[in-house]
Amino acid sequence: DTEVTQTPKHLVMGMTNKKSLKCEQHMGHRAMYWYKQKAKKPPELMFVYSYEKLSINESVPSRFSPECPNSSLLNLHLHALQPEDSALYLCASSPEGQGPQNEKLFFGSGTQLSVL
Amino acid sequence: AQTVTQSQPEMSVQEAETVTLSCTYDTSESDYYLFWYKQPPSRQMILVIRQEAYKQQNATENRFSVNFQKAAKSFSLKISDSQLGDAAMYFCAYTGGGADGLTFGKGTHLIIQP
Numbered sequence: 050d051t052e053v054t055q056t057p058k059h060l061v062m063g064m065t066n067k068k069s070l071k072c073e074q075h076m077g078h079r080a081m082y083w084y085k086q087k088a089k090k091p092p093e094l095m096f097v098y099s100y101e102k103l104s105i106n107e108s109v110p111s112r113f114s115p116e117c118p119n120s121s122l123l124n125l126h127l128h129a130l131q132p133e134d135s136a137l138y139l140c141a142s143s144p145e146g147q148g149p150q151n152e153k154l155f156f157g158s159g160t161q162l163s164v165l
Numbered sequence: 166a167q168t169v170t171q172s173q174p175e176m177s178v179q180e181a182e183t184v185t186l187s188c189t190y191d192t193s194e195s196d197y198y199l200f201w202y203k204q205p206p207s208r209q210m211i212l213v214i215r216q217e218a219y220k221q222q223n224a225t226e227n228r229f230s231v232n233f234q235k236a237a238k239s240f241s242l243k244i245s246d247s248q249l250g251d252a253a254m255y256f257c258a259y260t261g262g263g264a265d266g267l268t269f270g271k272g273t274h275l276i277i278q279p
Contacts, residue, residue, distance in 0.1 A: 080264040082266050084266075086208075089272075090272075091256055091269035091270065092256075092267075092269055094266040097265075099263075141210075143264065145263070152215075152217070153200065153212055153215055154212075154260075154266075155212075156209065156210035156211075158207070158209045159208055159209070
């Protein structure tokens with residue numbers, strides 16, 4: 050299994066809703082990432098979990114909350130989002146600590162989020 | 166902080182011809198990794214090719230090859246025998262490794278003319 054699976058593929062939510070995005074990989078990777086990508090822009094790093102330790106991009110607002118229940122799962126909890134948060138949210142994983150030949154990120158197909 | 170610059174917002178090439186996409190980067194690190202990712206309209210990020218900075222030999226993957234110039238901090242992608250399926254946004258990316266994540270350039274939109 051060489052896939053990173055993201056659900057749902059599409060999500061529409063109101064500004065008062067609470068929702069969660071889910072990401073899963075079964076490649077034994079010990080680092081997982083959340084990226085945000087606006088249309089016609091490059092992905093921007095939001096969060097990194099490496100060996101279950103969280104690193105945060107300080108520009109990310111607190112209405113985004115990551116959770117890593119185990120080394121295979123990564124969730125992104127969404128609360129009180131704004132219309133400008135509408136974007137493609139990409140999850141990725143990488144095989145940390147497995148040698149330089151394995152330094153690369155595997156991406157999921159993303160969740161397209163629309164905030165109304 | 167590391168930066169990645171792609172100076173070509175859009176490139177167009179005839180099918181079966183060769184095209185080169187440019188990328189420069191800035192870093193103070195000596196060991197790092199460079200990548201080209203392809204993002205077609207489906208928006209799936211697909212790894213095209215990667216280069217380890219400590220390796221002098223340029224990476225190749227079938228029709229895709231890179232010209233890595235470490236001193237000039239340049240990392241261009243050459244696509245030979247362009248095919249319609251190569252049409253996509255191409256992102257150059259950098260990481261220092263160790264779960265740093267990737268820093269992306271702004272991307273080059275590649276159009277393949279039949």
